[in-house]
Amino acid sequence: MLAYRAGDAAAFDALYARHRGGIFRYLRRHTGNPAFADELFQDVWMRVIDARGRYEPQAKFTTWLYTIAHNRLMDHFRAAGRVAFARADDPEDDPLDDLPSADPQPDDVLARKQAATRLLAALDALPDAQREAFVLQQEGELSVEEIAMVTGVTRETAKSRLRYALAKLRASLRAPADAQREPG
Numbered sequence: 001m002l003a004y005r006a007g008d009a010a011a012f013d014a015l016y017a018r019h020r021g022g023i024f025r026y027l028r029r030h031t032g033n034p035a036f037a038d039e040l041f042q043d044v045w046m047r048v049i050d051a052r053g054r055y056e057p058q059a060k061f062t063t064w065l066y067t068i069a070h071n072r073l074m075d076h077f078r079a080a081g082r083v084a085f086a087r088a089d090d091p092e093d094d095p096l097d098d099l100p101s102a103d104p105q106p107d108d109v110l111a112r113k114q115a116a117t118r119l120l121a122a123l124d125a126l127p128d129a130q131r132e133a134f135v136l137q138q139e140g141e142l143s144v145e146e147i148a149m150v151t152g153v154t155r156e157t158a159k160s161r162l163r164y165a166l167a168k169l170r171a172s173l174r175a176p177a178d179a180q181r182e183p184g
Helices: 009-031 034-050 061-079 106-125 128-140 144-151 155-181
Strands: none
Touching: 009 034, 009 061, 009 128, 034 061, 061 128, 061 144, 106 128, 106 155, 128 144, 128 155, 144 155
């Protein structure tokens, strides 16, 4: 970002290429709507461009970028009259359609789709704050300290949210497998 601030347009291209996927997935996961996510995504990058001249590194660039995305997401929810995160439950927009395929066997495709569906359902079942902490860690590769900074909570709160999210996801994903092993 410092190189971009100094006028190096290629530096912006590198930042964009490195972070576009994670930022879009973060927004998409929380809005549940690809059109809203795309609008917010464009706005986040416009804000990065607008901040170019006044950017001062006070944290990692990733933390700064996800803070912009988080704040833009909160602005969107406030304007829409809701603060809770949306769930991705639009049957027309199945996120599993984007999974790569290398001509696997039908049983493998079904097993992967079922596992992905279980994971998405478990993620959607998390409380909003825990889901956000998990997505920031997984998509943004943010540390606990950075998650706290982005979401405006203490380090301990961010750590607790992440710990609870992981425990709930593990329990959720383990439950069906355990049920299958029990004799019927």
